[in-house]
Amino acid sequence: MRLYIVDAFTSEAFAGNSAGVVLLDSPGDAGWMQSVAAELKHAETAFVEVGGDGPKSLRWFTPEAEVDLCGHATLATTHVLGGEQTFTTRSGELRCRAEDGWVSMDFPSDPPRESDDDLSAILPGVAFSYVARSHQNLFAVAEKASVVRSLEPDLVALRARWTGRLIVTAPGDAGGVDFVSRFFAPGVGVDEDPVTGSAHCALAPYWAARLGKDELVGEQASARGGIVRMSLEGDRVLLSGQAVTVASGELHV
Template sequence: MRFHLVDAFADQAFSGNTAGVVLLDAPAGERWMQDVAAEFKHPETAFVVTSGEGPAPLRWFTPTVEVALCGHATLATAHVLGGEQTFSTLSGELRCRAEDGWVTLDFPADPPAPVAGAEQDRVARALGGLPVEYLGRGEHDLLAVLRGGADVRGLQPDLDAIADLGPRALIVTAPGDRDGIDMVSRVFGPAVGIDEDPVTGSAHCTLAPYWARRSGRGELVGEQASARGGIVRMDLRGDRVLLAGRAITVASGELHV
């Protein structure tokens, strides 16, 4: 079986978020896929069946668990396969297009519903006491809005406290603080084995509807301000979000087990 290592949401190697992409001739066992993902140790490893007709089955695993939706590993898979692709996933059918150096993902929007009271206080404590201007919950993640980009960039959160919050991850965001950037974010997912995700496509399914409502614009550009960093373009269209980014293949090879 062939595999590729791809830096997604990146315009140069060793930036963005790395994903493993394993090309399968037939569906594989769940335990084997989890073992491969644990061996690779990347935030996500994608397993895609490339034989047969119709939408290609696609699954995603962190080093510790399977997840229902992953943007950067889907982008990496579409980058490896090229052209237009339709994937069958735990989140339904996902359509992608690789063209002119960009990959566009058609994902379901995940607008957050407001959360208040004790939960907001718990999140604020996990973030070192920073005031949380808004707390929302989407299907997968919590969304905490802070006052400014410097607060997001300088965060040193309590990861154990974030893991205890319950959802897959905590997205922390604030208005953009440099030209051409509408919002800045970071994503912490210790509950699923990822202390901080470098760039999280699926988090922008929640970021896009929040910031579109706040700004009055559907087309937005986000910066995920992790150590590796990455840029995600968003275009909110009703209950769908088009996410666009670049990708670079940094290695490929063959699995022997």
């Protein structure tokens, strides 16, 4: 089987978010896919069936669990395959396109809804102006980007809460960037995800409503960092980013 390592949401190697991409001729066993993902140790590894015509089955695994939606590994898969692609996934049918060095992905919008979650055990002493939940993530808004950049959450406390996933965001502090964010997901074995496409399905509708604009640019302020472009279209979010293939080879087992 062909195996690729791709850095997604970046135009430079060793930045953005790395993903494994495995090309399958037929459906893979879930336990085997989980073992491969644990071996590769990327935030997510994508498994895509390329045999036959029509939409391609696509699944994503962290080192610990299968997930319903992953943006950066979908971007990486589309980057590897090229052209227009339609994937059947646990989040429905996803249409993607690789063109002129960019990959665009049509994902479902996931607007956060205000909640009464107390995050003080996870982030002691940090004040938030808004706390909510999206489909599977806690969601919190800070007043300044500097707060988001300096966060050191208690990952044990977060892992014990609901799905163990948290998006934190604030207004942007650089030209051309509408907001910054970080994403922590110890609940699925990813302490901090470098750049998270699926999180922007929640970030896009929140910031579109707050800023009164449907075209947005977000910076995920992790150590590796990355830029995500978004266009909100009704109940869909068009996510766009670049990618770099770092390695390719064969998976022998």
